Structure formats: C-alpha cells, structure tokens
Amino acid sequence: MADESNPINEEDLKELKNRMNIIAQADPAQYHNDFSLRRYLKAFKTVDNAFQAILKTNKWRVEYGVADLENNKEIIEKYGDKARVLRHRDLIGRPIVYIPAKNHSSSDRNIDDLTKFIVYCLEDASKRCFEEVVDNLCIVFDLNNFTLSCMDYQVLKNLIWLLSRHYPERLGICLIINAPAFFSGCWAVIKGWLDDNTTSKVQFVNSEMDLCQYLIPDVLPTDM
Structure with missing residues (x-):
C-alpha cells in the first residue's frame, strides 16, 4: 500500500529502473519490479543507496540459497x-x-x-x-x-x-x-x-x- 505521507519521487524511480534494466540484460535474475524498487527507494532514500542495497540483496539471495529454502x-x-x-x-x-x-x-x-x-x-x-x-x-x-x-x-x-x-x-x-x-x-x-x-x-x-x-x-x- 502506497504511503501517501512519504511519496516516491517518480524521477528517482525512473533512474533506478534504468539502472536495473541495464544489469537485467546481463542477468535477468537481478530484476526487481516497480513495487520492489519503490520499497527500496523509500527505505534507503536515494537512488544510489537503493541501487547498492538491491545489489547487496541480490548477492545475498544467491549466496544464501534463498530460492532453494522452500x-x-x-x-x-x-x-x-x-x-x-x-x-x-x-x-x-x-x-x-x-x-x-x-x-x-x-x-x-x-x-x-x-x-x-x-x-x-x-x-x-x-x-x-x-x-x-x-x-x-x-x-x-x-x-x-x-x-x-x-x-x-x-x-x-x-x-x-x-x-x-x-x-x-x-x-x-x-x-x-x-x-x-x-x-x-x-x-x-x-x-x-x-x-x-x-x-x-x-x-x-x-x-x-x-x-x-x-x-x-x-x-x-x-x-x-
């Protein structure tokens, strides 16, 4: 549910999507949908911080074997x-x-x-x-x-x-x-x-x- 008291800057979202699209071309597993990107932007405040946090999460998911836990x-x-x-x-x-x-x-x-x-x-x-x-x-x-x-x-x-x-x-x-x-x-x-x-x-x-x-x-x- 969107938090209207803390809206996401749409230009920031666009920039983050562009960065994610670039790495998704090399590795489709790196992709996050718009809802995920909005959550990272809200939590980490800036495009740079959100992007770095996503990369760390993606790396952690692979190394931790998240997909295999089920x-x-x-x-x-x-x-x-x-x-x-x-x-x-x-x-x-x-x-x-x-x-x-x-x-x-x-x-x-x-x-x-x-x-x-x-x-x-x-x-x-x-x-x-x-x-x-x-x-x-x-x-x-x-x-x-x-x-x-x-x-x-x-x-x-x-x-x-x-x-x-x-x-x-x-x-x-x-x-x-x-x-x-x-x-x-x-x-x-x-x-x-x-x-x-x-x-x-x-x-x-x-x-x-x-x-x-x-x-x-x-x-x-x-x-x-």
Whole structure:
C-alpha cells in the first residue's frame, strides 16, 4: 500500500529502473519490479543507496540459497511450530505471519537453521502479497504462556536485520498480543534496536476487541 505521507519521487524511480534494466540484460535474475524498487527507494532514500542495497540483496539471495529454502523439508519440519504464514489475511489484505513465542526456547535451537526458516517464512509471505493492493506484511507475536526462557534476542536481531536490509518496507504492522507485564523490560531492549519508522509499526494489543481492529481473531491458529 502506497504511503501517501512519504511519496516516491517518480524521477528517482525512473533512474533506478534504468539502472536495473541495464544489469537485467546481463542477468535477468537481478530484476526487481516497480513495487520492489519503490520499497527500496523509500527505505534507503536515494537512488544510489537503493541501487547498492538491491545489489547487496541480490548477492545475498544467491549466496544464501534463498530460492532453494522452500525445498529444505528438514528445516521446515523442524521449526514448523515456531511460525506459520496463515491462509487468511488481516483486514486490509496483508499476509499474516503468526509466531507463537511459547514454542521457542533460546537454549534449544540452531541459530543458522532457524534464521533460514525465518527467511523461508518471509519469502512465503511476500509471495502472497497482492502488491497492487498492499505489498507489506502483518507479523503477529503471540506471547500467551510466554516465559523468559522463550526470549531470544539474537533471533530478533536477525529478524530485524533481514527486514531492514533485504526485505525493506515489507513490514506493514507488527502486533504483539497477550504480552505479560514483565515483557515491558524485554521491549525496552528491543525498542533500542529499531528506528522510529519501525517502532511506529509495532502495536501492543491488549484485548480481542482491540485485535478486531486489525484482523479477525478466529483466523489465528489454535493448534500451535
């Protein structure tokens, strides 16, 4: 969904498209559509910065093997209870990534494999975007039955890095539901890693009635 408060300069978009078209002739895999280019321009501000960020993302995607992650059944099955991209969408059409934090243990995970699973989920959710309508995601952290043993700052750092560097402006809103009172201490740490734009997208939801402003509560899984 276009952010009318921060419109993209159409001349900048044209220049970025020209640069991308030149390298796409040599390597079609380098191509990004207009929606992607707009997201990079919004996130990185200038044509030069956006172009360099896209090249870094393209290089990372190849080296990380992003295209092959959907075939990595071992990781998908091993971490399948950590997150799920739902069939349903939020009220404005965003794909929903649901994360039941109670299923995570910071002492029982392989950080590299779990990060690959996170990328797999971000890829899956991004592919489900109806970009002409809305091109960003709704991430729901469900903190029901959350304990401090579930808190994993390194995993969150990895997620924040991925969203900022390789999935810029893909996060539309992050809902934190069922947060216990002690989570405020965790949030004070996490908030320090976020820029103002990202922080503004994080919403603490304290009741089912409030949740109904964003999505239909019945779409959230009860089997995880």
